Amino acid sequence: EDRISIQNQGNPYDNEPVRNLDFIERSKIPYNAEPHLTQLVEHFITPVELFYVRNHLPVPDIDINEYELEVDITSTGVSRTFSMNDLKTKFEKAGVTAVVMCGGNRRSEMNAVKEVRGLGWGGGACGNAIFTGVRLCDFLTAMGVKSDEKSHVILEGYDRDPTYTPYSASIPLSKALDPRGDVILAYEMNGEPLNRDHGFPLRCVVPGVVGSRQVKWLGRIIIGDVESDSHWQQNDYKSFSPSVDWDTVDFSKAPAIQHMPVTSAICSPNPDHHEIKFTADGKMEVKGYAYSGGGNKIIRVDVTWDQGKTWHPADLVQLEDGENVSAGRHYAWTLWNINVPVEKNQHYVEVWSKAVDSNYNCQPETFKNTWNLRGVVANAYSRIGINLK
Amino acid sequence: EDRISIQNQGNPYDNEPVRNLDFIERSKIPYNAEPHLTQLVEHFITPVELFYVRNHLPVPDIDINEYELEVDITSTGVSRTFSMNDLKTKFEKAGVTAVVMCGGNRRSEMNAVKEVRGLGWGGGACGNAIFTGVRLCDFLTAMGVKSDEKSHVILEGYDRDPTYTPYSASIPLSKALDPRGDVILAYEMNGEPLNRDHGFPLRCVVPGVVGSRQVKWLGRIIIGDVESDSHWQQNDYKSFSPSVDWDTVDFSKAPAIQHMPVTSAICSPNPDHHEIKFTADGKMEVKGYAYSGGGNKIIRVDVTWDQGKTWHPADLVQLEDGENVSAGRHYAWTLWNINVPVEKNQHYVEVWSKAVDSNYNCQPETFKNTWNLRGVVANAYSRIGINLK
Ligand SMILES: [Mo]
Ligand SMILES: [Mo]
Numbered sequence: 001e002d003r004i005s006i007q008n009q010g011n012p013y014d015n016e017p018v019r020n021l022d023f024i025e026r027s028k029i030p031y032n033a034e035p036h037l038t039q040l041v042e043h044f045i046t047p048v049e050l051f052y053v054r055n056h057l058p059v060p061d062i063d064i065n066e067y068e069l070e071v072d073i074t075s076t077g078v079s080r081t082f083s084m085n086d087l088k089t090k091f092e093k094a095g096v097t098a099v100v101m102c103g104g105n106r107r108s109e110m111n112a113v114k115e116v117r118g119l120g121w122g123g124g125a126c127g128n129a130i131f132t133g134v135r136l137c138d139f140l141t142a143m144g145v146k147s148d149e150k151s152h153v154i155l156e157g158y159d160r161d162p163t164y165t166p167y168s169a170s171i172p173l174s175k176a177l178d179p180r181g182d183v184i185l186a187y188e189m190n191g192e193p194l195n196r197d198h199g200f201p202l203r204c205v206v207p208g209v210v211g212s213r214q215v216k217w218l219g220r221i222i223i224g225d226v227e228s229d230s231h232w233q234q235n236d237y238k239s240f241s242p243s244v245d246w247d248t249v250d251f252s253k254a255p256a257i258q259h260m261p262v263t264s265a266i267c268s269p270n271p272d273h274h275e276i277k278f279t280a281d282g283k284m285e286v287k288g289y290a291y292s293g294g295g296n297k298i299i300r301v302d303v304t305w306d307q308g309k310t311w312h313p314a315d316l317v318q319l320e321d322g323e324n325v326s327a328g329r330h331y332a333w334t335l336w337n338i339n340v341p342v343e344k345n346q347h348y349v350e351v352w353s354k355a356v357d358s359n360y361n362c363q364p365e366t367f368k369n370t371w372n373l374r375g376v377v378a379n380a381y382s383r384i385g386i387n388l389k
Numbered sequence: 390e391d392r393i394s395i396q397n398q399g400n401p402y403d404n405e406p407v408r409n410l411d412f413i414e415r416s417k418i419p420y421n422a423e424p425h426l427t428q429l430v431e432h433f434i435t436p437v438e439l440f441y442v443r444n445h446l447p448v449p450d451i452d453i454n455e456y457e458l459e460v461d462i463t464s465t466g467v468s469r470t471f472s473m474n475d476l477k478t479k480f481e482k483a484g485v486t487a488v489v490m491c492g493g494n495r496r497s498e499m500n501a502v503k504e505v506r507g508l509g510w511g512g513g514a515c516g517n518a519i520f521t522g523v524r525l526c527d528f529l530t531a532m533g534v535k536s537d538e539k540s541h542v543i544l545e546g547y548d549r550d551p552t553y554t555p556y557s558a559s560i561p562l563s564k565a566l567d568p569r570g571d572v573i574l575a576y577e578m579n580g581e582p583l584n585r586d587h588g589f590p591l592r593c594v595v596p597g598v599v600g601s602r603q604v605k606w607l608g609r610i611i612i613g614d615v616e617s618d619s620h621w622q623q624n625d626y627k628s629f630s631p632s633v634d635w636d637t638v639d640f641s642k643a644p645a646i647q648h649m650p651v652t653s654a655i656c657s658p659n660p661d662h663h664e665i666k667f668t669a670d671g672k673m674e675v676k677g678y679a680y681s682g683g684g685n686k687i688i689r690v691d692v693t694w695d696q697g698k699t700w701h702p703a704d705l706v707q708l709e710d711g712e713n714v715s716a717g718r719h720y721a722w723t724l725w726n727i728n729v730p731v732e733k734n735q736h737y738v739e740v741w742s743k744a745v746d747s748n749y750n751c752q753p754e755t756f757k758n759t760w761n762l763r764g765v766v767a768n769a770y771s772r773i774g775i776n777l778k
Contacts, residue, residue, distance in 0.1 A: 147568075149710075150710075150712075150715065172716045180563065180567075241689060241691050243700045255686075258716070258747070259747070259749075260748065260749070261749045261751070262750060294748050300643075310632050311631045311758070321539075323538060326563065327563060327564075327647070329538070358647070359649070359650050359682055360648075360649070360766040360768075361651060369697050369754060376749075379749075
């Protein structure tokens with residue numbers, strides 16, 4: 001008689017996917033984990049099993065045959081639903097190679113300067129994958145949505161909090177409708193159906209934009225004239241002046257993070273793993289990634305091993321300009337490597353990296369002057385100290 | 390009999406416009422000059438007589454009745470010319486409020502760290518004006534130009550060097566065709582016809598992009614599959630790693646500056662002018678501007694007067710979001726002001742500013758680590774030291 005309410009009292013985390021990953025867990029419930037940096041940087045396309053997982057709520061368990069995507073256009077009152085079969089058969093299949101990066105990536109480095117609130121991410125809360133599905137601009141244009149500078153696209157997930165409120169975030173309509181924005185309703189990641197942790201069966205991939213807007217388990221799209229009113233859009237994923245504390249913060253005063261700023265991270269060697277590789281002539285091999293949001297290309301990664309007295313451009317691995325990669329559409333990351341000379345008797349070396357993007361924006365030097373209470377957009381120079389003996 | 394060649398041997402700088410400006414000259418031939426910063430920051434819309442002038446060559450003297458704009462589309466072979474009357478009557482009139490900023494703005498501050506080559510600009514090599522004319526996207530679309538990720542728009546001026554080669558620069562076609570890119574073939578500046586120093590009768594205004602691409606005295610537009618081969622596109626207006634010097638520089642290895650990075654400048658008080666204003670309660674009034682290229686909005690300007698121990702967000706004056714100003718289309722600058730407390734007996738105060746844009750990119754702390762041999766994109770923190778007594 002009371003079966004439904006008894007079911008509802010079950011542990012919402014009883015049905016998480018089986019995970020068998022060599023990950024660094026940042027929280028078990030909800031599940032949040034990142035790969036070891038030395039592994040992350042071994043692949044230009046991040047394998048799914050090395051792609052960080054950032055869940056805000058329990059993972060939905062969706063039957064693909066019952067799956068529905070609802071679309072509501074506030075201005076015209078149009079409301080429609082699509083099955084997965086509709087998405088796969090009624091629209092051209094398209095893809096993008098893009099980074100998804102958590103707004104809290106590298107937070108632990110900012111936390112080291114002064115405590116911040118949030119999951120203690122290292123530099124592994126990002127990955128670079130091929131996402132395939134339906135172009136959101138095609139989809140919305142087919143629905144009759146017209147360009148409008150004031151509208152937003154609200155994206156709701158099937159993941160819900162204890163009050164049954166779904167995870168939700170929004171992006172500007174201009175980004176969604178821009179053919180060069182490359183927003184994808186993705187049902188595949190690296191050529192395979194999304195797995196449950198990555199949003200099965202559908203994730204909205206918003207290249208160049210912070211991970212929290214790239215809603216997984218996508219259930220509903222609403223076109224309207226306001227941003228999402230969710231906690232994550234309004235009272236999280238925003239940055240403030242270093243002097244703003246939890247007594248004085250006013251979340252309404254800062255814009256929601258959309259495009260991510262330029263960043264880089266030294267991934268190998270990693271002080272936590274003591275794996276140092278040397279070239280035949282005794283140089284230390286250093287590798288990392290660099291990325292800038294908004295479609296901006298990484299044009300240079302400068303590395304120093306003498307506290308900035310001399311800077312040395314690293315070798316870059318990145319997608320070449322072509323039909324789908326061009327000025328303003330560099331949504332993939334750049335891997336980089338450089339060999340650092342060390343003396344025979346040297347005990348210690350400190351290495352810093354800083355990336356420069358196609359707008360000639362560069363990383364700030366320190367976390368001290370960009371510190372913010374939430375520890376987001378932590379993009380200062382990457383610095384590692386390595387004990388050589 | 391030899392009249393033409395005798396004329397050609399005349400001084401090409403004999404026919405410069407009459408200038409009667411309270412400007413700081415950076416070079417007389419060609420004419421380059423900027424306003425005093427205290428005056429610059431008094432106006433949200435920069436009056437033409439306070440708008441910096443950056444000429445690379447002698448100023449053309451163009452008869453508007455004989456003026457022609459030539460357009461050549463390489464792929465289709467289409468070539469057409471337009472009179473000023475054609476431009477004014479055949480296309481809708483449109484405008485944009487936008488900054489033009491020289492790539493060398495604030496170079497003198499970078500030069501203070503270590504010598505660079507170039508005109509010794511202060512922070513006044515920028516201005517914010519209303520430019521009106523024909524939208525380049527309308528114009529090119531009417532000419533049958535289609536979107537193409539690999540093409541460039543070459544812009545040639547009527548200004549020519551001694552070998553009769555015109556000033557020339559280029560922008561990606563994607564920027565030119567983007568309705569949200571707001572590129573304007575401008576015949577008016579602040580509601581008046583352009584004056585000679587600002588490109589009479591036509592300047593291509595490319596919002597969010599470095600000044601050197603915003604070609605004055607526009608004579609020819611070429612759509613093709615390569616950038617301009619001009620000196621200014623290929624071997625100037627590029628930035629390099631701090632360790633690159635004139636012996637090692639390879640200009641082919643860096644992209645031409647297009648979008649400008651985030652910057653700010655403290656304009657008043659100005660240590661060179663000794664004009665310090667105080668509020669009734671004895672605080673020092675500090676004013677400046679902030680700007681980010683690529684249409685990015687300034688979301689915060691942080692100011693410190695204790696070397697970064699505490700940061701204080703300034704009050705901002707900027708355009709409100711509306712039909713022509715919206716996410717990604719913030720092409721105007723932001724003026725800012727803050728009142729700095731000083732002690733009664735204080736002899737000296739040092740003030741720093743740093744701006745943050747809507748991508749949460751921020752200025753680098755020092756010119757030391759972003760130094761480049763050409764002294765461009767000099768966007769580190771603005772720092773002034775003021776003697777109070
Ligand atoms: Mo995130
Ligand atoms: Mo310039």
